[in-house]
Amino acid sequence: MQNFPKPIRLLAPLVALIATVVVVSGCGTTNPDIARGRVLFTTKCGVCHTLAQAGTTATIGPNLDDAFAAAREAGGFDAATIEGVVQAQVDSPRPSNGNPAVSMPPHIVEGTALDDIAAYIGKYAGVPGAAPPEVEGGPGAQVFANNGCGGCHTLAAANSGGTTGPNLDEHLPGVSEAEIEEKITNASAREVSGYPKGVMPENFGEKLSSTELEELAKFLHESVNKKSG
Ligand code: HEC
Ligand code: HEC
Known part of the structure; x- marks a missing residue:
């Protein structure tokens, strides 16, 4: 909003007000x-x-x-x-x-x-064949998106902001790909203080193929160890 030329900036609060009124009175007419x-x-x-x-x-x-x-x-x-x-x-x-x-x-x-x-x-909900949209970042990024990891985890490379589990940008640097795979599939390989056990689904070992798991670990490993700047 700061970048609007002045007259439009003055209009902005009015536009917001109108929008609010429509929401309150519209009952299903908003998009x-x-x-x-x-x-x-x-x-x-x-x-x-x-x-x-x-x-x-x-x-x-x-x-x-x-x-x-x-x-x-x-x-x-x-x-x-x-x-x-x-x-x-x-x-x-x-x-x-x-x-x-x-x-x-x-x-x-x-x-x-x-x-x-x-x-x-x-x-x-309940639409046959519904699947997550394609994301950029390669096959591992798609595995991350398809399995709801971002709903619980923050990862900058996936634009995700979940806070139920640890922030992966902070927790995974320095962890090897093999260790990451282990953490994803084996709850006892994860020891994260301050986060509840038994919340992260424990069936990724069965649900993901070994290729998917490798791609996912590679994507995470590369994403969090990228040199910034
Ligand atoms: C902490 C866990 C939890 C969260 C978070 C949660 N739900 Fe639920 N939800 C449940 C449970 C448990 C039930 C079963 C009914 C109940 O216990 O209230 C339920 C039932 C439902 C139902 C009814 C399904 C049916 O079979 O009739 C809907 C719809 C629903 N939730 C939508 C949502 C939406 C939308 C959100 C996010 C805004 C949400 N839930 C967040 C646990 C949760
Ligand atoms: C419903 C929430 C939830 C989902 C979905 C979820 N996680 Fe987690 N995750 C957690 C929680 C909570 C912890 C910490 C507690 C524990 O270890 O179980 C955790 C721990 C982790 C750890 C260990 C971090 C460390 O510092 O050791 C990794 C790696 C991880 N998750 C990756 C993933 C990936 C990849 C996916 C998707 C395939 C995923 N998670 C899906 C909640 C979730």
């Missing part, structure tokens, strides 16, 4: 930002939920593809209906089986962030 919804989903929701298009694989909450696939196929659920279900669930999560340890926390996101996430899920 949600699906790309932003995807990024928000991977960090805010992918920690607990599997969704193929996001590449997330967590199993603490229900698999959202499974949750909506049947309804979508039967034709009763369109994107708007799914959006409504998501909004309602995030606004007031339905308590699960009386076990508060696995309930969904209320109000993880609100406002336009929730609109964007709901629209994103409405577009992709």
Whole structure:
């Protein structure tokens, strides 16, 4: 905004105000930002939920593809209906089986962030063949994107900002490719103080082919050991 010529800069607050009014009164007339919804989903929701298009694989909450696939196929659920279900669930999560340890926390996101996430899920949940978009950076970067690593981990080379797990730019310099592979597939090879055990999925050893795993470790190793400047 600082770079606008002066008259436009003066207009900017007015434009923002109009936009706010439209959001408040529009009720579905605004255009949600699906790309932003995807990024928000991977960090805010992918920690607990599997969704193929996001590449997330967590199993603490229900698999959202499974949750909506049947309804979508039967034709009763369109994107708007799914959006409504998501909004309602995030606004007031339905308590699960009386076990508060696995309930969904209320109000993880609100406002336009929730609109964007709901629209994103409405577009992709349960859609057959939905897969993460292609990313730059080679095959290892694609493995990183396809498996939801960025939802939990910050890695500059992947533009990811997850904070559930350790920042890989800070934690992996100096670690060999073989050690990185070991850390990804073997929970007992990871000893990271301040981060909970049992949150990172423990099935990457089965889920990833040995080629994928090598490509992933190579990508991480190169990304974090790149000389900056
Ligand atoms: C800490 C884990 C956790 C996080 C984070 C989380 N959820 Fe959930 N979610 C759950 C659990 C557990 C359930 C099952 C119902 C319950 O316990 O509330 C659930 C249920 C749901 C359902 C209902 C699925 C069905 O089968 O009816 C939707 C939709 C949903 N979550 C969407 C989201 C969205 C969107 C986000 C991010 C804004 C999110 N969740 C974040 C744990 C989580
Ligand atoms: C649901 C969140 C989550 C996902 C998804 C996830 N991780 Fe993690 N990761 C963690 C947490 C939490 C830790 C630290 C605790 C532990 O060791 O289990 C961790 C630890 C690590 C470590 C060890 C860091 C160190 O300093 O030793 C590496 C490497 C790693 N993750 C890479 C990955 C890669 C690569 C992927 C994708 C294939 C991935 N993670 C997916 C949460 C996650």
